[in-house]
Amino acid sequence: MLIQKRTITLRQMEDTMTDYELMREWFSEPELQEWVWCDEKDEAPVTIERIIEKYGSRIKNPTTVFPYFILRDQEPIGFIQYYIQDQVTIGLDMWIGIQKERNHGFGTDALKQMVEIIHNKYPDVKHVFVDPEIANKRAIKCYQKAGFKSSGEIVDGNLILRINFED
Numbered sequence: 001m002l003i004q005k006r007t008i009t010l011r012q013m014e015d016t017m018t019d020y021e022l023m024r025e026w027f028s029e030p031e032l033q034e035w036v037w038c039d040e041k042d043e044a045p046v047t048i049e050r051i052i053e054k055y056g057s058r059i060k061n062p063t064t065v066f067p068y069f070i071l072r073d074q075e076p077i078g079f080i081q082y083y084i085q086d087q088v089t090i091g092l093d094m095w096i097g098i099q100k101e102r103n104h105g106f107g108t109d110a111l112k113q114m115v116e117i118i119h120n121k122y123p124d125v126k127h128v129f130v131d132p133e134i135a136n137k138r139a140i141k142c143y144q145k146a147g148f149k150s151s152g153e154i155v156d157g158n159l160i161l162r163i164n165f166e167d
């Protein structure tokens with residue numbers, strides 16, 4: 001049997017209704033809602049206006065937060081963004097928006113690509129970090145597979161994992 005390798009790529013999120021609708025759809029997915037929300041946990045269904053307000057400003061004015069879509073074989077399956085914390089530190093958020101696309105290594109692959117983009121684009125940045133909830137064992141495993149390490153630091157119930165480019 002021929003097993004085809006899936007290809008993961010990243011592209012910048014675009015100022016289109018297609019991208020905004022996808023984001024809204026992903027925010028309504030029950031497994032995602034356990035860990036990720038637009039504004040607050042257990043929020044009411046997110047409106048398209050709120051999505052456009054929040055992500056449209058990041059797309060049109062990319063100064064501190066930079067949103068991308070994760071594509072599997074050219075099809076959007078999730079989201080990853082980085083944000084400038086300070087001159088030497090960048091933080092990351094991500095999710096796979098479609099349940100059946102989780103647990104296939106796609107998140108790890110996307111994260112590795114994002115780290116490489118950041119490293120090339122910001123030569124002065126020394127650390128990238130992620131901050132999953134301690135209970136989010138799958139996210140922690142994914143981040144560790146992508147090379148992030150924990151020193152045990154916990155902030156507000158979230159485990160901080162870092163890659164130090166100088167190590």
Ligand SMILES: CC(C)(COP(=O)(O)OP(=O)(O)OC[C@H]1O[C@@H](n2cnc3c(N)ncnc32)[C@H](O)[C@@H]1OP(=O)(O)O)[C@@H](O)C(=O)NCCC(=O)NCCS
Binds near residue numbers: 035
């Ligand atoms: C977290 C997330 C981005 C990871 O992406 P992914 O493509 O599913 O992750 P990967 O398949 O690359 O890696 C997940 C690993 O965790 C493992 N895993 C799955 N469930 C697990 C659990 N309950 N406990 C421990 N490990 C678990 C998988 O087996 C896999 O490891 P393996 O490759 O060694 O078998 C994705 O699952 C997701 O979007 N989850 C819902 C939203 C979310 O939690 N976002 C992150 C917020 S910080």
